[in-house]
Amino acid sequence: MAEDDPLEPTGIDAGSGRATDHDQYLSVDDVPDIAPTAELSWRTRIIESIPAKRRALKYVVAITIAVLWIVPFIGLFMASIRPLSEIIGGWWHLEGMTVTFENYYRAWNYSTAPMGQALLNTFIVTIPAVLVVMLLGVMAAYPFARFEFPLKTTLFFLILLVMAAPPELIAMGNFNALREFGLFDTYMGLILIHIGWGLGWVVLFLRNYLLGIPEELEEAARIDGASRYQIFRTIILPLSTPALVSVAVIQFTWVWNAFFFPLVFMRSPELYLAPQVLPLMRGRVQVEWGLIAAGSIMTMAVPVLLFLFLERYYKRGMVAAVAD
Amino acid sequence: MVAITLENVSKYFGETVANYQVNLQVTDGEFLVILGPSGCGKTTALRLIAGLEQPSEGAIYFDDDRVDGRSPSARNIAMVFQNYALYPHMTVAENIGYPLKVRGFSPDERDEKVEDVTSLLHIEDQVEKKPGALSGGQRQRVALARAIVREPTVFLLDEPLSNLDAKLRQEMRSELKRLQNELEITTVYVTHNQEEAMSMSDRVAVMNQGTVQQVAPPQELYDRPRTAWVAQFIGSPPMNLFQGTRRNGSIDLGEAGTVDLSGVLEAKEAVVETSERDDVQSTALLASDTQGTVSLGIRPENLTLASTPPPSGNVIEGRVDTVEPMGEYILVNVSVNDQIVNAKVSDRTVSRGDRVYLTFDTNDAYVYDTNGDLVA
Known part of the structure; x- marks a missing residue:
């Protein structure tokens, strides 16, 4: 026989005594259910958890950036809960600190433009601007993702092109158009402007997400007897929930925080939105930092809460839309 | 139950020839397997029968009705996809009931039929789960259940077993065969696995480069391959x-x-x-x-x-x-x-x-x- 004979047993199996070779194997019962935990002293554990130099350096850089990022926010928050006399010397002096909600109360009822009313106004503009964009966006994105129609690429390119235009430049045209239609200084006009500006990125975003839904699912539904509309409603919409939530959160934040559009298109002080009201709180004699800070925190709180609330879905939608 | 006839059916995608002058008869109640290497056009042929694609040339008949040009839902066919294509946001019961729901069956009728078919396929315990929580074999069964629940006249399967491990594949092979015998539905089954083709089929259609090379019962295909290509394709090695x-x-x-x-x-x-x-x-x-x-x-x-x-x-x-x-x-x-x-x-x-x-x-x-x- 040749030396590399594959049929000749080699290694530990070779030779006689095959009848007793079960000594060489483990029974499946001997395999532990969980991996054994390493027995380590506290000392070694602490030593092991101290990062190496390179790693430590990375941590330092990361933590520094994080602190830089969050310091202004902390300052704003501190200013909002302390009386003006304490802020003047710098919010970082902690001795003798008094916590008060006076600023919030005053901002909410501020005479020229009460924050309470402004927040309500902002909701009135933001909610329709978000819902309509979601609905129209997904209805426009679906054909771009699935159907073949003439000028599809051209139209899609056009949508992208509009996104590249600077709002400040177009605002003049928008301004004239709204005056023509009698929608200047109305919420309807402002909502329409927001919808128009939002649709571009929403269609692009949702189209990318929809492309990731396997076509097989729709084919299966077609064979099962569903119409195009039924497929859209019972398969596509439910599966797009994460992406729609992402769109809602981003568009909400965008519309809510928008300063430029309300500034240009809203004139009557009683109709002012929250970001517009903030600069009015400066006061006459001296800058009322506490008031502005409290107003800013209240304005910010809404999108932040929304984001925290929907974070789980939002992340899923973002990952799927970007991954494809 | 119907017989299927493909008459000189060709399908082109732009310049690509997917199928060329395919002639094929599937008799009523027959289990026909389309066998061929990847890219030979067997899946396209199946999709043409399903109505997911329309032929560029030729005609497709179900019995004497010409069906090309009709939508999939108008053909009363059922199809099982390679990746099962279960709706991930619905439970097993909702998945199986979906074809009945969109066709306007009442909820009671739906529940009854879903119950029947889940017990036939031994998945009664899974009905409340989402597809994501099922194993490959269970998903396969759900896909089969969804396909047969509304009693289609034609049953189409596109490489349904290729995602299963070897042991499960063996099991599902006999299960499928049993099911087809019981229901007597005209079945077209696409695979590149000749073992599946030989073991399950009444007849095998061997395809290569978009056209049919030979249609014969498995034994005849083995004993008397019509061309050198078929001879080299059938048999292992x-x-x-x-x-x-x-x-x-x-x-x-x-x-x-x-x-x-x-x-x-x-x-x-x-x-x-x-x-x-x-x-x-x-x-x-x-x-x-x-x-x-x-x-x-x-x-x-x-x-x-x-x-x-x-x-x-x-x-x-x-x-x-x-x-x-x-x-x-x-x-x-x-x-x-x-x-x-x-x-x-x-x-x-x-x-x-x-x-x-x-x-x-x-x-x-x-x-x-x-x-x-x-x-x-």
Whole structure:
């Protein structure tokens, strides 16, 4: 026989005594259910958890950036809960600190433009601007993702092109158009402007997400007897929930925080939105930092809460839309 | 229950020819398997029957109704996809009930039918789960349940078992076969796995490069492959084909030896009922003055290996290249004229480098002409 004979047993199996070779194997019962935990002293554990130099350096850089990022926010928050006399010397002096909600109360009822009313106004503009964009966006994105129609690429390119235009430049045209239609200084006009500006990125975003839904699912539904509309409603919409939530959160934040559009298109002080009201709180004699800070925190709180609330879905939608 | 007829069906995607002049009849209640290598157009053929694609040319009939141009839902077909295509946001029960729901069945009727079909497929315990929580085999069963719940007239399956592990595949194979026998639905099953094709089908349609090569019951496909291509596609390992020159009533295989052609032809004629065309060609092949190349085909299981030249009969000479012990048999790869020839043998008596002699029974030999058509 040749030396590399594959049929000749080699290694530990070779030779006689095959009848007793079960000594060489483990029974499946001997395999532990969980991996054994390493027995380590506290000392070694602490030593092991101290990062190496390179790693430590990375941590330092990361933590520094994080602190830089969050310091202004902390300052704003501190200013909002302390009386003006304490802020003047710098919010970082902690001795003798008094916590008060006076600023919030005053901002909410501020005479020229009460924050309470402004927040309500902002909701009135933001909610329709978000819902309509979601609905129209997904209805426009679906054909771009699935159907073949003439000028599809051209139209899609056009949508992208509009996104590249600077709002400040177009605002003049928008301004004239709204005056023509009698929608200047109305919420309807402002909502329409927001919808128009939002649709571009929403269609692009949702189209990318929809492309990731396997076509097989729709084919299966077609064979099962569903119409195009039924497929859209019972398969596509439910599966797009994460992406729609992402769109809602981003568009909400965008519309809510928008300063430029309300500034240009809203004139009557009683109709002012929250970001517009903030600069009015400066006061006459001296800058009322506490008031502005409290107003800013209240304005910010809404999108932040929304984001925290929907974070789980939002992340899923973002990952799927970007991954494809 | 219907019979399906494809008449000269071609499908082009831009410049790509996916199917070309496919003619195929599936009789009522038959289990037909379309078998072919990847990219041969078998899935496109299935999608044409389903109505997911419309043919570029030709006609498709269900019984006497011409159905090409109709939507999938108007054809009352059911299809199981390779990746199951279960709706991930619905529970198993909702998935199975979906075809009934969109067709306007009442909720009570729906529940009843879903219950029936889940018990038929032994997935009653899974109905509240989402597809993501199921194993591959269970998903497969849900996909089958969704397909048969509304009692379709045609059942289409696109490589349904290819995502399962070997043991489960075996299990589902017999399960599918049982189901098809019980329901007697006309079934078209696409696969590239010849084992599946052979074991499940009533008939197999072998496709290559967008067209049908041969339609035959599994045994006939194995015993009498119509072309050299089919011969090399069916069987594991595939049939050995020797290129040779036809000379004086025999096939000259160069250094490896000579095979008596008349013997092969006579043996074949005794066994297989040859058509008139074959007869003419056989005679032509035997004529001693004609020359040309032919292919001699012998399956690995029909080759016998000997270390010494046998006294008589047809002998092909070669050198052992590698030996692969498979447990059930030993596969010996023999190098003949720089070509590797597979032989299945039961005992290991040779090793690499040995000079060996391959013999075979003339009954087991096939002769293909230059076009690759079977002549004997």
